[in-house]
Amino acid sequence: PNVVAMNAAVSACERAQHWSMALQLLQDARSQQTALPSPDLVTYNAAISACGRAQHWELALGLLVEAHGLGMQPRANAYSCAARACGHGRAWAQALQLLEQAFASNSGKRGGSFELEVWSAASWALEASGLKPPAPPGPLQSLVRKQVALLEFVQRHAPRGNLQAVLREVQRFAEEREWLKV
Numbered sequence: 001p002n003v004v005a006m007n008a009a010v011s012a013c014e015r016a017q018h019w020s021m022a023l024q025l026l027q028d029a030r031s032q033q034t035a036l037p038s039p040d041l042v043t044y045n046a047a048i049s050a051c052g053r054a055q056h057w058e059l060a061l062g063l064l065v066e067a068h069g070l071g072m073q074p075r076a077n078a079y080s081c082a083a084r085a086c087g088h089g090r091a092w093a094q095a096l097q098l099l100e101q102a103f104a105s106n107s108g109k110r111g112g113s114f115e116l117e118v119w120s121a122a123s124w125a126l127e128a129s130g131l132k133p134p135a136p137p138g139p140l141q142s143l144v145r146k147q148v149a150l151l152e153f154v155q156r157h158a159p160r161g162n163l164q165a166v167l168r169e170v171q172r173f174a175e176e177r178e179w180l181k182v
Contacts (some may be wrong), residue, residue: 003037010043014050022050023059041072048074052081055088061098073105076114080121087125095125096134103137116144149173 006029013022026047029036039047044067051060060082067074079102086095099122103115115137123133136144153173158165 001036003040003043006036007040007042007046010046010050014046014053017050017054019050019054019056019059022047026063041067041074044070044072045075045078048078049081052078052083052085055085057082057085057089057091057094060085061094064098064101068101068105076102076117079118083118083121083125087121087128090129092126092129092131095122095129098122099134 006025010022010025013019013025025036026039026043028034029039029043032038044063048060048063048067051057051063060078064074064078064082067078079098083095083098086092086098099118102118102122119136126133135141150170150173154166154169157172158169
């Protein structure tokens, strides 16, 4: 099998919520004693996500550390899943540390969406632990304000449970504020 097939298998395990199978595939690939190819960034991202979605924050964080040790840069989704798993486990200190690590490893290379996704997940983890989340860092403050403004606008103008009305109001909000000219 090639790395694409292996990654598809690990991703399928993640989507099917079979985190232990995803970990077993990763472990087999790392062992070099099987016919599996060496794991790559996609393999690690899928395994981290599988552990995070299963609320195994310790495993997710361990895989993040391992991926970084191998010179890989996990995607925002991997950080977010790990941070949310920390929230479920009330591991707020680890969620905060994860946020700091994500920002340090990103250092502006991946853009605001990466930082916003990780900050949102870590903030949720802190709130789930009964703590007030940190304010978003400078560059994210305007994005967060926009998100809050959009949410408040839609809540005021669209009836609850009506997806078509919500989508119309999102479009109206964006057009009125020229957000579509990003």
